[in-house]
Amino acid sequence: MKNLDGYNIPFDFDGLVQMSDLIYYDGPLLSHFVSRTGKDYLFYWVDIDENFNRWMFFRVTPSVIQSYLDKKLSLRDIIYKLEEGFVTFVEIDDEANFLNPKIVKIDSIPEDYLPSPQSYYCFEKYDYNCLDSVSKELNSGVFELHIEGKDVGYGSISLGKLSKILPQFEAMRKDMATGFNKILLGKFKKKEKGETKKSYSNSLKEYTDFDIHYMMAGSARIILKPKSRYIASCLSDDERDLFASEFIKVLNSGFKSEDVDKVSNTYGKNLIQKYTEFVDLLNEEQIGVQFTWCNAFLNKSYSSIIDKEQVAFVRSVLQRFVLNEDNNEEKEGYFTSLNVKTGSFTFETEDMKTIEGKFDDSLMNNIHTVSFCSKYCVTINCRRNACVGSKVKKRNVLLAYTQV
Incomplete structure (x- = not known):
């Protein structure tokens, strides 16, 4: 491996979660990680010897990654535009141990380790189940x-x-x-x-x-x-x-x-x-x-x-799948509105549920006897008919009412 002109630093690699591989060919070549503090990093494979794989990594934002995926930025552009002015290298052994993290200024990165000027995205990413x-x-x-x-x-x-x-x-x-x-x-x-x-x-x-x-x-x-x-x-x-x-x-x-x-x-x-x-x-x-x-x-x-x-x-x-219902319900409560011509009504139950509907034709002759001040026990036929995805049609018909 090439010698690097930089200095060693500590880094919490245990707190990294792998989110996706942006480039994968016989193994990951460019991967996105997130730290436990929510910072985003790109890891770029650059070298290998008999003992280690060497990776270059640096902080980015999701918007920068999106620009890269949209081919608005090359990978080389991302590196040269890093605000920190440096990247970090690390060696990883076969047992996934991260060793010798070292900061290197961008100007000191070996040319062989840099992506080409035309390193625009032309791959298919893979999202990890993290x-x-x-x-x-x-x-x-x-x-x-x-x-x-x-x-x-x-x-x-x-x-x-x-x-x-x-x-x-x-x-x-x-x-x-x-x-x-x-x-x-x-x-x-x-x-x-x-x-x-x-x-x-x-x-x-x-x-x-x-x-x-x-x-x-x-x-x-x-x-x-x-x-x-x-x-x-x-x-x-x-x-x-x-x-x-x-x-x-x-x-x-x-x-x-x-x-x-x-x-x-x-x-x-x-x-x-x-x-x-x-x-x-x-x-x-x-x-x-x-x-x-x-x-x-x-x-x-x-x-x-x-x-x-x-x-x-x-x-x-x-x-x-058809949503159909046709059942009778008994409720206690009060009439809150009534139209003696059409038979339309509004009924409020004891549990504060509002039911709107119409009187059955057989009850229309006695509709004038209903009092808003009295409590009633009513029997209401509730019908619902609709295909899933269409508007549900509801129809409530008052079949019987008794003053409580």
Whole structure:
């Protein structure tokens, strides 16, 4: 190897997470790493001997990487435009030990170690699954939402696009969490430590809700961590892993009609509607997504991929699923509005739910007897008919009412 004119420095290589290989040929030649403090580095392979591979690395920003991927900057341009005015070299042995880190001024870099003036990007990058490292760092299983497609850059996404995706994701999560938690509460048995059903219910809400921990580069990659601070025993699945597994099943169900039926039977048709609205958004925005759950302590990983080319197929599966309901409900409450000519009414239940509909034709002759000051027990036929992806048509018909 060539002698380097520089001086040795300490460097925390253990805190680096590999995000992607930008150039790969019989092994990585240019790789993107992120430090535990969120700093971005490019590692560029420059030399080899019988004992070591030598790499040159330097700090960059995701926007610089994007400019490189867009062929607006060559790799040589990036190096010569570094604000620090220096790069660092390191030798790596066969056991992945990082040795002899040395700072070298840009003007002192051997010419053989520099990319050519025409070193513009003409390769295909590979994104690493780095969730194992993130899971260990956070002492928790984590979700990653990985977004690719139109107007999604390297580690960046427009606020307008993201502001549409997250509410749709949250609508799915919230709807499913309600059903998931209800199922587990129905199986609840008092725990050895004296956990009550109420405290278990509160724990479930934290297990199935998420905070955005941070966003990472490599397309747009959003890390989601369960809100619960409880650290699992790492010996068996807990409710967080179970919820993640079920959530991935819901996302994967869109590829088979029979799986859509199973999800509907377990968690209800509303969840399928929310899922369809999410897929419709993917189609509208021309993007694809990958959801991955990773629990490094249990070596558990679940993943669902709906790339841009698959969105149309998933939509077609969901379109064949029909949302129909026809059932009678009994409610107590008060009439808040009434049209004696058309039979239209508004009824507010004791749990503050508002129902709008029409009186059945057989009751129209007695509609004038209704009082807004009186409490009533009513029987309402609720009908819902729609194909997934189209607007849901609802019709509520008042069949009977009795003053309480």
